Amino acid sequence: MKQSTHFETLAIHAGRPVDPTSGAITPPLVFSTTFERATDGSFPTGFSYGRTDNPGRRALEDCIAALEGGGRAFCFASGSAAVTATFSLLKPGDHLRAPAECYHGTLTQIRTLFATHGIEFSLFEARDAANLEHQLRPNTRLIWVETPSNPLLGVSDIAAIARLAHARGARLAIDSTFATPLAQRPLDLGADLVVHSTTKYFGGHSDVTGGAVIVRDAELAKELVNRQVLGGAVPSPFDCWLIRRSIATLPIRFRAQSETAGRVAEYLAKSPRVEKVYYPGLPTHATHELARRQMRYHGAIVSFCVPGAASEALSMAARLQLFTRATSLGGIESLVEHRASIEGPTTRTPQNLLRLSIGLEHVEDLIADLAQALGHV
Secondary structure (H helix, E strand, O other), X not given: OOOOOOHHHHHHHOOOOOOOOOOOOOOOOOOOOEOOOOOOOOOOOOOXXXXXXXXXXXXXXXXXXXXXXXXXXXXXXXXXXXXXXXXXXXXXXXEEEEEOOOOHHHHHHHHHHHHHHOOEEEEEOOOOHHHHHHHOOOOEEEEEEEOOOOOOOOOOOHHHHHHHHHHOOOEEEEEOOOOHHHHOOHHHHOOOEEEEOOOOOOOOOOOOOOEEEEEOOHHHXXXXXXXXXXXXXXXXXXXXXXXXXXXXXXXXHHHHHHHHHHHHHHHHHHXXXXXXXXXXXXXXXXXXXXXXXXXXXXXXXXXXXXXXXXXXXXHHHHHOOOOEEOOOOOOOOOEEEOHHXXXXXXXXXXXXXXXXXXXXXXXXXXXXXXXXXXXXX
């Protein structure tokens, strides 16, 4: 393939050559768990065992690396497995800085799996990069940032935090799931690792689970090879095939979903029956100016608060007809979720907040659905 830096072209062609055996333009599925050696004991095809590598996984990793502008991508069986691999780069006695405004599953993983094994951690306000420098410790080795954040859509200054991290000998990892590389490329801004739940926009159809970590540094890539192969949390060939297939339409899907989300956010912001709207594309959002500079698109997640408490938010969600009440995001169908009830008693999420994942339905139909549901608030 002729080299291209355009996202749309890479999404179709990167890691997707015509099959040399059959001439098929759709990559074939290879289910084999093992591969034949040559008579001298070598592996002339480059594949030896299913956990170590697979043609479909390699194709997906090549594609995701190209989209993020990275040297290597490593795919995992879930987003949580990708996060685990990233945190496992730390050693006992190392300090991890993580944002207080963050996906609750990540914070639970830190507290449950890593803090009990000698990893120190502390929380910080990721939007306030200016004060982060004074909060780092001599043993800080990794700063984890989620931008935009879940579910308040806070945007963090990746370049500024990267400079602070590197000045103190730490690495910066960015969870960019809500943005996709179409909206922002954290490696270009100085991040060391980018993490995605490929379950979301990469998969895009709510039918496959996966995760990925992307890096540029060759030494860091060697460390992640061990986490992937020895840890064994690798995706199946079919999962890789599904995600690679879906990536071809990612640019079209994400642009359309982001445009619709912007219009939905504007509608909600004007409604007298809505207390507050969280969407980085709105001028009223706390990190709008940073989002405007750092992101090409503002994403397809909109969070908003209705007057009252949890009961009022849950009642409104129950009245929605086109929005399905379900966890997750990034699929072609629009979803609504009451995050506080999912996150439990330690949540920082407002009890009257609903998170919308905007799909590919017509924007006027989605707004009409919200209007009828809000009519009872």
